Amino acid sequence: MEIPPPPRVSGYALSGSKPYTISAEENAALCASIGARPAQDGTAHPIYFYIATQVGMGETVAGLCRVCEFDVEEGPMMAGSKVTFQRPLRTGQPYHVSGEIVSLIRKPSRKLGVMDMLEYVLRLSLADGTPVLSTTNVWVLPRKGLS
């Protein structure tokens, strides 16, 4: 059986309408939740690369799935993340989020039947455009209806 092509979503913009700010209180709570100590120099836990970009990108996880014509109830799975920092993240600093969907590739899977691999890139920058980080995430969207 021929697999139908995935939705054309490459280039779809993921840019938040308002900046994301890491609060010192939430950073402390996050560190406590994983048994780590918050830094005393105003830097935030680096995992905020993921949180700030996800929360600030202007789409919820469910919304991002919807763009890909995928119901979040079908269970998207994180496959990979990578990030490169140009500077450390700081609490109290507003960050602007921009990015786009890189690709949505449909392929057969021995385990899942048919799946889509969603790759999107997100960037954080300061208000003056100074780059802070760039991150790429890959999600697996199992297409049970096509299997």
Place this chain on the structure above:
Amino acid sequence: MSAVVGAELKAFRVACVSPEGMKAWAKFLHDPNPIHLDPLVVRAKGLGDRVINQGPCNLAYVISMLQAALPQAALESIDVRYVDNVYGGDAVEAGGKVTAVAAEPAGTRVDCEVWLRAEGRPVITGKATLRAPATRA
């Protein structure tokens, strides 16, 4: 900076991943996916009997391991694959190994393999690069 190629990084361990922590992470991430909050939903989806920890929280354990093992160095990049889930109540251990050390004008670059295991199962695998400030002679 004392990183040496081949050296094992000091492990970061959590004895019991807490479902309460997952509720906190649902707020941090603005993501109310019930597989992180309600074991009945997990069971209904055929994914097991316990709530599933958020992937970014699993990655945070790995990053915290790097920060504790190499406190003078800043994380420059990390690239990981999520290969399995962590469930509520699991014991997890993040660890790694130094694969390269290079003195560069911008400071000492340290490349590492990193991993996270839950009850001995691989959950995250990947690599990271950290940089320590150049020291003056």
